[in-house]
Amino acid sequence: MEGINNPIGKFYGRVRSRKLTGTQGQLFETLLPSISISAFSDLGDVQAYSEVFVEVGFGHGEHIAQLAVQNADALFVGCEPFVNGVASLLAKIEIHAIENIRIFRGDARLLISEVPDNLLAGIFLLFPDPWPKRRHIQRRFLQADTLVMMCNKLKKNGMLRIATDHPKYQSWVRTLLAQATTQNLFDVRFFDGSTRPNEQSWPRTRYEQKALGDIMYVELTKI
Numbered sequence: 001m002e003g004i005n006n007p008i009g010k011f012y013g014r015v016r017s018r019k020l021t022g023t024q025g026q027l028f029e030t031l032l033p034s035i036s037i038s039a040f041s042d043l044g045d046v047q048a049y050s051e052v053f054v055e056v057g058f059g060h061g062e063h064i065a066q067l068a069v070q071n072a073d074a075l076f077v078g079c080e081p082f083v084n085g086v087a088s089l090l091a092k093i094e095i096h097a098i099e100n101i102r103i104f105r106g107d108a109r110l111l112i113s114e115v116p117d118n119l120l121a122g123i124f125l126l127f128p129d130p131w132p133k134r135r136h137i138q139r140r141f142l143q144a145d146t147l148v149m150m151c152n153k154l155k156k157n158g159m160l161r162i163a164t165d166h167p168k169y170q171s172w173v174r175t176l177l178a179q180a181t182t183q184n185l186f187d188v189r190f191f192d193g194s195t196r197p198n199e200q201s202w203p204r205t206r207y208e209q210k211a212l213g214d215i216m217y218v219e220l221t222k223i
């Protein structure tokens, strides 16, 4: 697959699958312009919100929508280049009259790199594309440098939550966390399907509901 170049790296995901329905197309015209951002600075002063969270690759938006409803005084920035996923989240935002979600339709690395240091309360990376082939490892979202960057953007005790059901990504996460550059950045807690935080605090995504293998959940708390 051809990658899309950006100043940080290439984005390799698919951007579109099914054609949008009429209603979805309408939401792109009526709702999206008012909540879409093209840079973190478009948010202006975020002090009015109790906390700011970023979700990387929100897919169809189940997780971010539920958290936004439950935490109306916090701001949630969802990053997702996949058009059909954005359409699904727009529908949820409309149905539930959600006012505290903003959408960045691009590579989350660009958005996160612009966030002032020590600002975010949380970052969610749920079921990232696994890119299991050895020659594609550099396409994985999580790399030592993205991990360090995300840590810098989190405030003290801010959390990075990761989930994956892919065995190769699971060992990749463990490998990255054992590296010298990342080893002392976080308190690390691993969970499995029976010990994962409850659905209120960590809502299930569409991908999680369909996952076939054992899921590894990781909660990294910035020290």
Ligand SMILES: C[S@@+](CC[C@H](N)C(=O)[O-])C[C@H]1O[C@@H](n2cnc3c(N)ncnc32)[C@H](O)[C@@H]1O
Pocket: 011, 012, 013, 014, 056, 057, 058, 059, 060, 079, 080, 081, 082, 085, 106, 107, 108, 109, 125, 126, 127, 128, 129, 141, 205, 206, 207, 208
């Ligand atoms: C396997 S899907 C998981 C979607 C969702 N998190 C879930 O659990 O259902 C991975 C998603 O990450 C998105 N994605 C991949 N690379 C990304 C990037 N660099 N920035 C933002 N989103 C990305 C893809 O478009 C895709 O929707």
